[in-house]
Amino acid sequence: MRLGVDIGGTKIAAVVLDATGAERLRRRVEYQRREYGAALELLVGEIAAAEQQAGGRCTVGIGLPGYVDPQTGLLENAFNTPYNKRPLKKDLEAKLGREARFANDANCFALSEAVDGAARGANVVFGAILGTGAGGGIVVGGRVLAGHHGTAGEWGHTPLPLMTKEEYPGPRCTCGRLGCIEQFVSGPAKNRERDAIGEPAAMARYTDRLARAFSTVINILDPDVIVVGGGMSKHDEIYREVPRLLPKYTYHREPRTPIVPATHGDASGVRGAAMLWPAHLPS
Ligand SMILES: [Zn+2]
Numbered sequence: 001m002r003l004g005v006d007i008g009g010t011k012i013a014a015v016v017l018d019a020t021g022a023e024r025l026r027r028r029v030e031y032q033r034r035e036y037g038a039a040l041e042l043l044v045g046e047i048a049a050a051e052q053q054a055g056g057r058c059t060v061g062i063g064l065p066g067y068v069d070p071q072t073g074l075l076e077n078a079f080n081t082p083y084n085k086r087p088l089k090k091d092l093e094a095k096l097g098r099e100a101r102f103a104n105d106a107n108c109f110a111l112s113e114a115v116d117g118a119a120r121g122a123n124v125v126f127g128a129i130l131g132t133g134a135g136g137g138i139v140v141g142g143r144v145l146a147g148h149h150g151t152a153g154e155w156g157h158t159p160l161p162l163m164t165k166e167e168y169p170g171p172r173c174t175c176g177r178l179g180c181i182e183q184f185v186s187g188p189a190k191n192r193e194r195d196a197i198g199e200p201a202a203m204a205r206y207t208d209r210l211a212r213a214f215s216t217v218i219n220i221l222d223p224d225v226i227v228v229g230g231g232m233s234k235h236d237e238i239y240r241e242v243p244r245l246l247p248k249y250t251y252h253r254e255p256r257t258p259i260v261p262a263t264h265g266d267a268s269g270v271r272g273a274a275m276l277w278p279a280h281l282p283s
Contacts, residue, residue: 003050003058004274005043006105008065009080012046015270016054019279021116024054026270039082044095060100061276062092063108063269065135067150079174101276106135106153107144108272109262113227114139115275117263122224126153126217127262130210131230133174134182138221144276156182161212161249184209187231207241214242215249218257229262 001024006013010031016024027050031042051058066078068089078084092100103111110119110127119125119139129135134156138145145152159179160170170179171189183189185206193202214226228238239259246255262268 001054001056001058002061002274002277002279003047003054004061004063004108004270004272004276005047005050006063006108006270006273007043007078007081007083012043013270014046014050015267015274016050016058017271017274017279021279023271025050026267027053034082036082036086040088040091040095043092047096059274059277060092060096060098061108061273062089062100062102063105063273063276064102065105067104067146067154068102070146070148070150077175103144103146103273103276104135104137104150104153105129105269107137107139107146108270108276109135109229109268110137110139110153110227110272111142111144111275112264112268112272113229113262114142115272117227117268118260119225119227124221124223125225125227126221126223127227127229128155128214129230130185130228130232131187134180134186134213135230136217138223155213155217156180156185158216160184160209161216181209181213185213185232190232203235203237204241207237208245210238211242211245212249214257214259215246218246218255219251223257226257226259227262228259229265229268233261 002017004015012029014027018024066076069076073087073090075083075088089102106129109129110125113119114125125139127137136153136155138153157175157180160181171183173180173183190206242259
């Protein structure tokens with residue numbers, strides 16, 4: 001059995017998948033901000049409780065915001081969690097007495113959709129989470145592409161391509177830079193526009209910006225499919241308008257990249273975390 005844990009700023013969610021990928025159980029605990037030691041104990045306790053409920057030992061995969069720096073082993077940019085800037089992987093493995101696999105939550109999302117979601121069967125998958133932020137993850141051949149620094153796919157923190165005079169230099173981002181894609185295609189960014197210019201005009205601007213943002217993904221990675229999750233993914237305009245606008249921006253003159261909504265919704269993070277381990281371990 002495979003246990004997946006999704007860590008957020010106020011909740012820890014867990015799922016246990018059996019060898020067929022079916023869900024054995026789901027758990028969720030809300031927590032108040034606490035210091036690192038207590039937060040580590042809470043995580044260990046949730047894993048133990050899930051294993052007890054599932055009736056056996058599981059492989060452990062963890063999805064969370066930010067990334068584990070392969071050089072230092074520290075969790076970075078997980079600002080809203082008590083685990084930020086801490087050696088969480090090392091500490092958790094010491095407590096569990098076994099390996100735990102870690103990945104960014106957007107990578108987990110992309111993996112879940114690639115394995116048995118909207119991107120099932122595709123070789124190269126780009127997953128974009130358009131919610132309170134703009135996350136991105138890459139899966140190739142059924143495996144997360146973490147990258148040299150653990151930051152592969154972090155497309156939301158690159159500048160919006162082809163900014164107009166009105167857009168330049170763009171709002172200040174949570175990462176400290178100006179004009180990140182996240183500041184134009186997240187849910188809050190879209191709502192700011194809507195309050196200023198109304199829904200239809202805001203949506204038209206939004207889809208054009210998203211087409212520009214996806215055009216660099218297509219130019220560099222050329223994925224077989226782009227899967228969209230997060231709160232914004234329910235807007236049908238994304239799947240209708242963005243493909244129509246893409247040829248204005250991509251190197252390929254008639255890009256055919258399918259852009260599709262996610263299948264598993266909010267459960268993608270926790271399912272993908274479980275899928276960081278293969279269903280059948282080599283014996
Ligand atoms: Zn940024």
